[in-house]
Amino acid sequence: MEIRTPQGTRDLTGQDVIKKRSLEKKVQDVFERYCFEEVMTPAFEYYQTYNAAFSSLEDRAMVKFFDEMGDILTLRMDMTVPIARLAAQQFQNAPLPLRFSYSSSVYKVKKSFAGKMNEVTDTGVELIGLNEIGDLEILCCAVDTLKALEMEDYTLELGDVNFFGRAAKKVFANEEDMERAADLIDRKSMVELEEFLQEKQLDPKAAAFFMELPLLNGGAEVLKKARQISFDPSLDEVIDRLEHLYSAMEELGDSEVITFDLGALPHIHYYTGLIFAGFVKGVGSSVLSGGRYDSLLSRFGRDLPAVGFSVKLDYLLDQVQAPKKTTRTRILYPENRAVEAFAAAKEARVKGPVEMVVWDREEIVEENCI
């Protein structure tokens, strides 16, 4: 058999490890300043846990295996579900809100030979037990996180699944149509969306609303446009909330990086309100993503609202330079004077890293190198 890393995984070495750890530290420093407490959960969960969490599970994307009892296990696909499970079970008497952070590998099977990784590190936070009041805190933390990455150009894009959701409930007859519309809008698949809406014979105002949704992205002017196409007070409410968040960010001096996309509709059965995604120059997909998921914890027996986000540090490795290595001391010594050399090293290590090199000369030499 050929010996190599399994499909979709890789070894990380040298500069890449240094870059990743340095990014991770920058992000975790932000999380600490927001008083998020780090947790670690098992690398695998019962399949049942994920099955309970999602109404439509990406079954094939899960790495599954059996335990000795015959139960199905799965490598964790994300960190939000394990933390929701943890919060629902173990923190029942803890004062709310709960603030958890994490940085762990997550696993999803991607298409072969497409250049995508099956194992990536998710570094993020969950704020559990606060309703919409918590949105501002999580947005501030997300902006600070993007800032901490020190990228040349970045944006944090906000949306709210209810803008689509409430409108869709009013016009679509069934869940299936709603899901189809959400998928087409999320992929900005304009051609098929138009065909689909025609086929459903919506009234012109509603059809125009859904045709406009995929294009509702950009700066704060998007919210004005959204108000024009809104056809129900319940939709205006969603815009009010986004406007409110935007002006709060404006007052805090962080609105410059904020944009909107009301046509972003990832996982409509999972997110229940605000959603957001961070983009940086040079990376072809979002590097930060998150949102409000108020119905997840109730599936684990504890009805608590929650909001969170995570960063995919692996996507950023090509965008950053490794920090300069610190200087180190090199001690060259002959084999027969090892104890003497290690005594010197013991002292030198207090100040910094020491590299030991055996050589065939008689003397012990200490030198600085980079």
Added chain:
Amino acid sequence: MSLRIALTKGRLEDKTLTMLEKSGYGTENVRSKGRALVLPDTAKDIEYVLVKSNDCITYVEHGACDMGVVGKDTLMEGSSDYFEMLDLKTGECDFILAALPEADLFSQNSRVRIGTKYPNVAREYFARRNMDVEIIKIDGSVELSPLIGLVDGIVDITETGSTLKANGLVILDYVAHISARVIVNKASLKMKKQEVMQVLGDLRKAVMENAEGN
């Protein structure tokens, strides 16, 4: 910020370039291509690359190209992690189901075998009809496979139907209509919105002019 656009080589290439030229894009480098693979626009801050259709999706999904022009047939068969934002209404043809006249695909008792270059499209089509069929991937001329008894029918692309007719095959159903589409990388639409919308707008204008011309 400069844009990089992936153009699918061959049939769609010329048609897309003509549409871009209408809005003053400088496509000379692409027209007179020598060995260069990355071809700068002579009028705008844009680079073109000429790629095979499947690669067009790959380059755009990874953000190596911001936009791409590719046939709907390729999009239907491949993955979908991009925004599909415009129908160029050119390079039009159809996905069809065809068979020999004596074949009776929808009521034969034995398991139906289908030859195709597009196994995902074929699988989805039959799944929609709630039929469990065996799909056999063919790489060369698919029309051959029912003639020599390998399969009962084929799912393939046809523009005029003449190749099918020449081989004695009849069209049983239209699976989907196909035309050239503009796809956009998800992050590019966010980070280079103005530039991307400009190209989309120019192309949309060309689509409308083409429609009036017909």
